[in-house]
Amino acid sequence: MNKPLTLIAALALGSVALPGVATAQYAHAPFFDHPVELSQAYGLETIALKLDLASAFAAPYEDELIEGIEGMTGAPLARFAGTLAEKNADLADALSAALAEVAEAAEEGEDASEAIAEARELLDQAYAAVIPQALRNDPAFVGGIIITLLLAEEGVAEGYEEAVEGQEPWEYPNGWVALQRVNVLWDEVKGAATEQHLADAQEMLDLLATLYPQATPPESVAGLNPEEAESPSQRLGGIVETVVDADLYPGRDLPRLSGHIAELTEAACALYPDRDEVAAETIYAVHDLYAAHLADVAGLFAPELQEEADELFGAMIVAEDDDDDEAGEGADDQSAATAEADDDADAEQDQDDDAQVSAAQACTELSEAFTQLRTALGG
């Protein structure tokens, strides 16, 4: 983890010719203006969706659904837990406990209704504590949430594709529940839409509804087109960004984005080790932007950088798409390590200190890497 990053020569400007970028067309850019808050909101929304799924199905749950419900106590919670704890430690503890109770009930095959209701109430309070009301009412910010629910992992488009192409049927309910939420959020922002936009958006929502008629996965995916949800999701995203007057695709301007994530990372590093949970929230936001828009570019021009960045992110956060492998293995490793140190409090403290140093060091190295990327891309 401590070895210095070396950007290969391909990232020199000699081979990375920079494109021109379309003139800014929209007034707002929520992924540049409020990246951490959007990531926090995504965490809150994800947990809400998992609770909705827990309600939509009856216990005992399928194993895949249980995994999904349990997953809400990992990365989604970590996206905002530090800020929530600083604002209201009791609420943070209560929410964490309530979510754990839901997960436990799901695991045990018990009726989770009461636990879900309590968790929802606490989650609403957490949403209000973490995301300022002005942002929650900002159509551009809501547009950022909508586009994420449409296009991110476990979202409307990806949920369908994974269920059909990846033959992972329990990705389907993730897409279904995301679509239900998109409908609600679209209702919140559509006031500024023209008649044509309203009609077009409704057509896209109707198309998506035909792909997601119910929460339950289809009995067979044979003959279904895995990318069928992609086109209407993209089209709807385009309509939303016009209606909310916000650029919802931050990857359009890669130089600016590279500078943006370099600055965010540097700011996060200043928070380690004293406020590591809050620092990690920013790293989640950075990871979202990097993974969606820059990782493949780095992989083509400087695979060494991409590999190093993946490793460094892994020292700081557990991304949602890593849950199946790294999180599970990591959790097991951590349990084992804790057990071995059970009788030795000093050793455990040393281990925590090492972990903090490691995250802080990883952040510093990632910041250096992104500074180089920024320079190479002209950000």
Place this chain on the structure above:
Amino acid sequence: MRLFMRPGRIGAMLLGVAGSVLALAMPAMAQEETYRVYVANEFGADISVIDSASGEVIQTIKISDRPGEVRPRGMAVSPDGKTIYVSVSDFYPQRETPEDKILAIDVDTNEMVGQFRAGGNPERIAVSPDGTQIWASLEAIASGAGYDVATGNQFAIHKVGVEAEGVAVSPDNKWAYITAEATHTVSIIDIAANKVVKHLLVGNRPRVVEFSLDGTRAYVSAEIGGTISVIDTEKQAVIQTINLGLDSRPVELAVAPDGKRIYVAGGGTSAVYVIDTETNAVVEIITEQMGRRPWGIAITPDGKRVFTANGLSDSVSVIDTDSLTVINNIAVGRGAHSAEVGVVPQ
């Protein structure tokens, strides 16, 4: 022209079924040559064949018995206009005998006259100016590959950007350009040296690349970027970016036979953008009576008609290039993706 392989297992699959026609205003189109417009219907797994003079679908060519799983998408035409090539992607190659392939359709008979395997999800294709090579973007394996038309042999394969998509061969036959959606790049392949010489960043989610007639420029559409990147092919650098608007979502583009205009299919706005190549300015945006979400676009060799493949309305819009108006809409198959124009031998 010598064609690569015998049709093999799907050689007798031609259907003589005429599709339904949605006839709107349909002025007579007097033309010296007779053209046929081929439309790849991605989700229907078939090809609609339109007689350009009558505006009628005269045949539907079945590509696969597995619609949704096997999809015809990219198309290209031989330099003499007599052969249409179609790239077919199998999204479930593990289930049955893989159907990733490139196939050839004879314009005169509308029969499939050859095919060869092209594994890796070939999305789009281009024919070299001498007609001897086909280059394909292999989406699933982030590669660009060259195939010998006569034998079907793959003679080159190169790593390019992630989610390879558009492909074009320069008029001097020296360069193959291949776009990649996820890395926002165009990879430049030196065909003779058989190597990738450069990756260029272009607009966000590049789709299609086409060369100018003289080969000095290459134009790249960027769907999310809402732009056309203009590449100076000698400098191998982006020298200008034409902004169509972030909601335009441009996909395919067609260079007019006289080189003076570029026609761009704007999927987001259901429009065709007309660009003057001298000024690189948008001189017209055609929206009236356009079909929904045009992705594919092709122009007749005489430059008089433009055809768009409209994925959301499963139709083809016909544009008169003198008046720059839509003069007809023709119903085709499900998920119209690309269009190409063939020349019927006299």
